[in-house]
Amino acid sequence: MSKVLVVTSGKGGVGKTTTSAAISSGLAMAGKKTVVIDFDVGLRNLDLIMGVERRVVYDIVNVIQGEAGLNQALIRHKEVDNLYVLPASQTKDKDALTEEGVGKVLNDLREEGFDYIVCDSPAGIERGAQLAMYYADEAIVVSNPEISSVRDSDRMLGILASKSRRAKDGETSIKEHLLITRYAPDRVGTGEMLSVEDMLEILAVPLLGVIPESHAVLQASNAGRPVILDENTDAGQAYSDAVARLMGEERPMRFIEADKKSFLGRLFGRG
Amino acid sequence: MGLLDIFRNRSQDPSAKMAKERLQILIAHERGQGQFRAPHYLPEMQKEILEVIRKYVHVEDDAVKFEVEHNEQFELFELNITLPEKGEGNERSD
Numbered sequence: 001m002s003k004v005l006v007v008t009s010g011k012g013g014v015g016k017t018t019t020s021a022a023i024s025s026g027l028a029m030a031g032k033k034t035v036v037i038d039f040d041v042g043l044r045n046l047d048l049i050m051g052v053e054r055r056v057v058y059d060i061v062n063v064i065q066g067e068a069g070l071n072q073a074l075i076r077h078k079e080v081d082n083l084y085v086l087p088a089s090q091t092k093d094k095d096a097l098t099e100e101g102v103g104k105v106l107n108d109l110r111e112e113g114f115d116y117i118v119c120d121s122p123a124g125i126e127r128g129a130q131l132a133m134y135y136a137d138e139a140i141v142v143s144n145p146e147i148s149s150v151r152d153s154d155r156m157l158g159i160l161a162s163k164s165r166r167a168k169d170g171e172t173s174i175k176e177h178l179l180i181t182r183y184a185p186d187r188v189g190t191g192e193m194l195s196v197e198d199m200l201e202i203l204a205v206p207l208l209g210v211i212p213e214s215h216a217v218l219q220a221s222n223a224g225r226p227v228i229l230d231e232n233t234d235a236g237q238a239y240s241d242a243v244a245r246l247m248g249e250e251r252p253m254r255f256i257e258a259d260k261k262s263f264l265g266r267l268f269g270r271g
Numbered sequence: 272m273g274l275l276d277i278f279r280n281r282s283q284d285p286s287a288k289m290a291k292e293r294l295q296i297l298i299a300h301e302r303g304q305g306q307f308r309a310p311h312y313l314p315e316m317q318k319e320i321l322e323v324i325r326k327y328v329h330v331e332d333d334a335v336k337f338e339v340e341h342n343e344q345f346e347l348f349e350l351n352i353t354l355p356e357k358g359e360g361n362e363r364s365d
Binding site for chain 2: 146147150151154155158170172173175188190191192193194195198201202
């Protein structure tokens with residue numbers, strides 16, 4: 001049985017694509033046949049973060065419009081087995097995505113035997129975002145410890161609960177997960193950043209993971225290599241934990257306590 | 272700048288606290304305007320309730336309807352089960 005996961009947030013720039021890349025890679029590394037789909041028609045970026053931008057020939061809109069077969073559009077990741085990328089169109093109108101079209105692509109992917117179908121949502125709550133979450137079984141809501149991001153996450157949770165296919169068909173609702181990104185424990189310690197507890201209290205969604213603010217994320221994007229592949233980095237490890245939890249494993253949260261040494265760092269202005 | 276920051280942070284009301292309070296008020300308000308969403312444990316609870324019912328009566332998935340209503344003062348959880356017609360032999364004898 002395939003599982004459809006949507007990575008969403010409402011707000012832009014919080015780390016949806018970074019998360020989609022990392023989570024899909026992690027699932028594939030765990031032996032699950034995984035595809036990650038970019039729903040940001042007109043502003044695609046997943047191909048860059050996954051490092052496959054030079055191998056894009058066809059995209060999801062070509063598949064929906066019958067100009068290419070699914071297998072022509074799927075890009076197999078060179079470094080990670082079991083991992084495929086379905087890019088968004090860069091040139092087509094964003095109305096090219098339709099509910100029926102997306103439904104058919106997802107069904108075809110199910111028939112291809114994919115265990116996980118990860119949908120990377122665009123920012124906002126327009127068509128692309130609504131279609132990315134429409135067929136989801138589970139949702140990862142990405143949120144920064146920042147006031148506008150938390151508000152948008154709550155808004156997105158409301159939309160997931162009311163406008164998805166599961167909500168409309170009266171099925172059990174989408175399983176929701178909160179993933180906090182760009183977390184800076186030392187700033188939480190000084191009271192200038194919302195804490196994990198604050199965010200859980202406000203959003204009341206089970207916590208999938210906390211990804212610390214990390215140099216590794218920018219380096220990974222620069223290199224086009226999902227950050228989870230950098231097993232020695234804090235962000236990479238935090239994503240590995242989140243993937244394990246997604247598959248039902250229990251793991252303690254790491255990287256949520258301030259580094260003890262950072263007090264001295266702050267004292268000398270290097271906090 | 273480092274040293275000063277520490278004292279400033281300690282003496283001021285931490286800004287994260289303000290952020291939390293503002294968010295709580297705002298979100299309570301926005302959820303009140305048709306933004307209400309069911310508690311996250313609901314799917315699990317629905318599944319378990321259905322399992323309990325099925326211990327005694329055989330019901331199809333579409334014979335069970337769950338609804339959550341949200342009023343200003345309270346939340347109402349409504350569960351409707353259409354039992355199978357008599358004589359269908361669905362009652363468990365064990």
